[in-house]
Amino acid sequence: MGTEENAVSTGAPDAGPYAELLEIALDAARRAGALLRDGRPADLGVAATKSSPIDVVTEMDIAAEKLITTCIERARPHDGVLGEEGASTAGTSGVRWIVDPLDGTVNYLYGLPSWSVSIAAEKDGEVVVGVVEAPMRGETYQAVLGGGAYVGGVRARCRPAPDMAQALVATGFGYLTERRAAQAQVAARLLPRVRDIRRAGSAAIDLADVGCGRLDAYYERGLNPWDLAAGDLFAREAGARTGGRPGERASGELTVAAPSGLFEPLQTLLDELGAWHD
Incomplete structure (x- = not known):
């Protein structure tokens, strides 16, 4: 591993x-x-x-x-x-x-x-x-x-992209009640589509773990620049793709990281599930 x-x-x-x-x-x-x-x-x-x-x-x-x-x-x-x-x-x-x-x-x-x-x-x-x-x-x-x-x-190298059904995906939750409720709904709809979901509590470590191949993917809404700047670069230099909504960079609206082949369908699904808004 x-x-x-x-x-x-x-x-x-x-x-x-x-x-x-x-x-x-x-x-x-x-x-x-x-x-x-x-x-x-x-x-x-x-x-x-x-x-x-x-x-x-x-x-x-x-x-x-x-x-x-x-x-x-x-x-x-x-x-x-x-x-x-x-x-x-x-x-x-x-x-x-x-x-x-x-x-x-x-x-x-x-x-x-x-x-x-x-x-x-x-x-x-x-x-x-x-x-x-x-x-x-x-x-x-x-x-x-x-x-x-x-x-x-x-x-460090990210894992080869698995099928989404076999992907181990990490996420995180915000601190505002309304946002957490919306994020819980997204996670509940995503969970049957993937291998499992992890929530460890450090965005920087989650992004690093994508780069190290310990996770297949990571997504979260509500990150600040200091949460994602270093980990985002690490994941990208390890071969993963990162971004936000389709065509956009990772941001506080949405951050997604995964190897190419998993990144695209996961990003599309998260966009459809409304992971970018509360």
Whole structure:
């Protein structure tokens, strides 16, 4: 299963002109991952809520984002930053960092292992570097535009497309009651058409798992740029296709990832099922 079966080479992405950006992303993600793994208080509680009472922020989200933005600012003070927990700097260099310091906060709060740190670097509006750090798995997923996707020094490849009836599909649910109800209806109508559905709680890890061949596909409505930027690049560099509604890019409206051959019918079906609206 997964990376080893789908490996074609070992090493790291061919970073080319983006080597510095990849190095910074790897360093910041590993530092933040270690902070979150080793510094989690036994009495960790909710520091704030966002869109709803179940959309939570912990003190560790805030600390991890501060660590990451400090690493970036020291190395490249003229870059822009967009962070989930409020970091926002326009920058003047043409490079913008898209940061989710803790993707899967509810999992982290409950002590579940499926959480990650997601850092992407965008050059002139296009994501060129993506790193997803999953400390409880002991894995770092890294990708460079045109340079491939790697995990643990092994080239990642998505699975060959199965028939939809044999596809293992992951998804996620939003925090607003109306959206969750609509998403549940879509999942209920999709479930009889596929092998099974998984809901792990970290979009970045789900996208990485498509790239590693641990999932056949993933879809979700309501993602933010920091949820999908790094994982989307990883999945694409591992050979998967990603997008939103037919003819559109992955976005908050809808994100779909799957190998070609499964991507097209799944995207069409999700569009018909209304997965792009509440």
